[in-house]
Amino acid sequence: MRYGLLNAVADFKATYTWRSWSFGWLGRMLAQVLFFTGLGRVLDQPGAVRYLALGNALMTCVVDTMAVVATTSGERRAGTLSLLVSSPADPVWVFVGRSLHWPVSGVATASVALFGLGPFFGVTWSAAQVPPVLLLIALTALGTYCVGLFLAVLVVNVPRLRNVVSNCAYLAMMAFCGVQVPVGFWPRGVGVVVQAVPLTHTLRALRAVSDNRPAAEVFGPVVPAVLTAGLWLAAAVVTFRWLVAVPARRAGTLDLTY
Template sequence: MTASTRPNASTRPKALPLLRHGSAIALADLAVIYTWKTWLFGWLVRMLSQVLFFTLVARLTDAGGDEEFLVIGNALMVCAIEATMVVASSAWERSLGTLPLLVAAPTHLAWTFVVRSLQWVLTGTATSLVALFALGPVFGVRWTLGSASAAVVLVLLTALGTYCVGLALAALVADRPSLRNLVSNVAYLGMMVVCGVQVPVDHWPVPVQLLAQTIPLTHELAALRGVVDGDPAARILGRAVLGAVTGAGWLAMAVLGFGRVARRGRRTGTIEFGT
């Protein structure tokens, strides 16, 4: 290879500029999707009402001892709901006609999508924290400075891990963007059922329990409940790390999935507009 044809620093793909610009797009989307009024009096009120609804079911069914269990589970579930919106927002690129440009860029397609929808992690984390700290004490959850600090970390880990699940699903339906909302809704409703949000994981048959172990929410929720119950720090940390590792596995699947989308799109010419 001659000096004139050898790649140099100016032509090699740079990950940091990509991540920076992609994050800027996410923040720009956030500013368009919400104003402080629509988030505070629209989305936040809606999510808090959902947490209250599922928690008060325990009181209506004379299962008052489960109120703390339910408020923690449903408050954390809020960030998972928002994180799975990455399925829909990733599909927007095809409907907007920008996917061919992303595929043509001199970098892996997946990294664009990794940062493209980070606004859901931010809003999901904020909504869950408000639910935990505002509604938790109403149903018997007592926070200390230490437990509240641990809760902040665990909520963020949950949002990131579930976001990685959503990315993998987004890659799966990239060629069928019309399925985006169906897949997103089925994903978060499935997590709400099997991950210990409404009932303990061991309530389900063994195959369902094994499925739950593959989802970050299961482990982070167990860690959060451990924080509230005063479990040993080592046990809480182990659960949190297991959730993070599980999320990393989903991220790896997302990278592979978007790589497949790019290769097939180049080969077949199917990276134009979609529905």
């Protein structure tokens, strides 16, 4: 996993310079927050602007982490996935660590959005609120990264779907997990399903921090967020071994290219 992380750092450096990340990626994400939050100004709903600002600022880290679906498929194009699978070591933790640069980038993006853009929309933070906010951003990034890992396993053998799956995943979370509208707006079945997504719980906790709610309301949602993240990670590990590693080792059928 450590070597996978070192590769992730190298990949990130090859993908971005500080200028392209700051003015390209970060600028794009901040523009997205501004767009959706700006829509709140035309709504005749008290607190709509604040609600949208919090949801869309935290959502930026999810967009970052969903990139794991696309970059994991890149292992197959590069010919390295077959080498990982054929090695005597367990490749699953290399697989897990290989794209950890995305949640790190996501934490940075969401932090800038919440602390930099938030005050323009009435979202201000006291010094005591900063640590729990950062904790919730990190938990959101890691939790949704685990969701992305599971989806990445599902599409590793159909890489042409990688961008479709990643985009649909974060758009679904944006729609149903309380980012744009409360979860209760949707039919009850939708509300039940999204309880399996870490973002649903961390966003509720973030809103509690912003509203200066009691500690129980802030940290209560952290437990299901951690639990669901762990379950998604376990599902990704098991599915990787079941769909990719073990069958490929037995049959030797994993191609080096698309």
